[in-house]
Amino acid sequence: MKRVEHFIIKLVLVQFLLLLLAQVLLMQPRIAPYLSKVVYYEGVTKGEVTKSLETGK
Template sequence: MKRFERILIKLIVIQFIALVCAQVLIQNTTVQPYLSRVVQYEGVNKITITEWLETFSQ
């Protein structure tokens, strides 16, 4: 049983490290356009900040 618990704890730690790394990559602005296709689908990747704010203020 102790062996199973050690393996489970190691898997949890590895999963947590992978989660943190993925979150850092998603938040990184230089990598974000390559990972997030939603920006390209919505067509908001080439507009300025003022146009973006106008979109949400309407």
């Protein structure tokens, strides 16, 4: 049982370190567009202005 517990603790520590690394990389403005797909969903990379329809005035 101790072997399983040690393995789980190591796994949690590695996951935590990878999470911290990912968060640091996403905060870098030069690297974030390559890692995050949000800019594609928002349409920021298209470079063209589209007409918007206003509703609910």
